[in-house]
Amino acid sequence: MLVRMNYKYEMFPNEEQMETMNCWLSICRHQYNSALLDKQRFYQKNKTGLSRHALQKKQTKDKQRFKFLKTMPSQPLQEVFFRLEKAYKNFFEGRTRYPKLKKHKDYTSMTFTQFGVDKRKIKNKKTGDVNVQDVRYAASLDENNHLLISKLGAVYVNFHRPLEGKVKQVTIKRQSNRWFAIFSVERHVNETVDFPVQSTGVDVGIQKFAVLSDGSNVENPRFLLKAEKTLKRAQKKLSRMKQGSNNWKKQRQNVQQLHIKVANQRRDFLHKRSYHLAKTYKFVFVEDLKxxxxxxxxxxxxxxxxxxxxxxxxxxxxxxxxxxxxxIRIKPHYTSQDCSSCGKRVKKALSVRTHVCQSCGVVLDRDHNAAINIEKIGLDLLGLSPTL
Known part of the structure; x- marks a missing residue:
């Protein structure tokens, strides 16, 4: 079975390339905002939606009028409409709010939807002969760890780990003053993993990040809470500066770096904890929390x-x-209230952290009791027994 995975690597463009990519992001952002306004006006006038294909045709005509649209590859420009279409879909399905106009800080990435070198049959119009030739897309890799991008040139990428699988597309992302290449690859599922344990139930919380059904727990690192004092001081200093001044820009950069550090710490922690669980347990059951x-x-x-x-x-x-x-996600109803030993419902407030059953006498940590119930419900759904 094939799955999609993302690999993120830092890239190191020169000053001219950074200026070009910033310009491209600005063009993509303006195209997104323009398309959003076009859809709104079209709906107000015709009471029907404006399709992505209609927007793409309009963009093709706009390229004849506005020459700056031709200064960048066409794929990221076309991908703008896919993003807008997805934003509307998520809104109508109740997952997000209504799409809004993007500010400079909101639009930080562009996607090249085709990657690498492909073999194509090209017909010679004069002779009629058909030859198979290699065609390089707007984004591809060379043998020296450089990302080749049309109209930009070669950019060095730090491949700190192997890139496994067939690359389908690449996203260029700006994060503060750093740039990253995110490769979306297609690879086969690793079916040779020998799981030490069949299953576990996981109850996530605030006091403890997660408690497993075997009684083990993962402490909550609280990265934001630990950095809150430093963040408060930096943001207070920023608020006292004149907006738009050089010192204000430098301090804003410092605040951004603090937020990025917290986000990176949290992401690293989540990756390591999820990797350990995925390698240890074949089936992991969690609550489907809203x-x-x-x-x-x-x-x-x-x-x-x-x-x-x-x-x-x-x-x-x-x-x-x-x-x-x-x-496997299960419904969270009464997982903390029901006794994991006898099944009797023991109602308790959220502040009560210990489960005490008067019927069977079992005393457990509230989250441990919930994790056992989560695993039991999950195993019943799969028709499996608690042991191998």
Whole structure:
């Protein structure tokens, strides 16, 4: 079975290349905003949507009027409309809010949807002969770890780990003053993994990041909480400076770096924890939490976002799939209330952290009890027994 994976590497463009890519991002952002306004006006006038194909045809005509559109490859420009189409789809399916106009800080990446060198049959119009020739797309790699991009040139990429699989597309992303190449590859599932344990239930929380059904737990690192004092001081200093001045720009850069550091620490932690679980357990059961509803509680929102439950489950899901296992989400109803030993429902407030069953006398940590129930429900869904 084939799966899609992303590999992220830092790239090191020169000053001229950085200026060119910043210009390309600005063009893509303006195209996105223009297309969004066109769709809104078209709907107000005709009471129907404007399709992606119509926008692409309009862009082709615009290239004849606005020559700056020809200064960059066509693939990232066309991909803008795929992003807008996906944004509308997510809105109508209730996953996100209505699409909004993008600011400079909001549009930070562009995607080359075709990558590498492909063999094509090219017919000679004069002789009628058909020859097979290699055709290089707008983005490809050479043998010296350089990313070749049409109208930009060769950019060095630090391949700190092997790039496994067939590259299907590449995304160029600006992160503060650094640039990254994100390769989307297609590879086969690793079906040779020998899992030490059949399954586990995972209950995520705030006091402890996760508790497993075997009683082991993962401490919550609270990266944002630890950096909050430094962030507060830096943001206070920024607010006192004159907006737009050189010192203001430097301090804004410092604040961005602090936020990036926290995000990188959290991402690294989530990758390592999810990798360990995906390698150890064939089936991992988690609660299907409605995080968007949970963060409406203003007392818990910051802690929930800092923990990163949603990102953890997404990483764990694709890592399990790539190793031949599976992440299975179950309904969270009464997993903390029901006794994992006798099944009797023991109602308790969220502040009560210990499960005490009066019927069978079992005493467990609240999260450990929930993790056992999660695993039991998951195994029942799969028709499996608790042991191998």
């Amino acid at each position: 995080i968007q509803n949970m963060v409406k509680n203003r007392h818990l929102a910051k802690s929930i976002h800092d923990a990163g439950w949603g990102a953890f489950c997404r990483k764990l899901e694709y890592k399990c799939r790539n190793n031949g296992g599976a992440l």
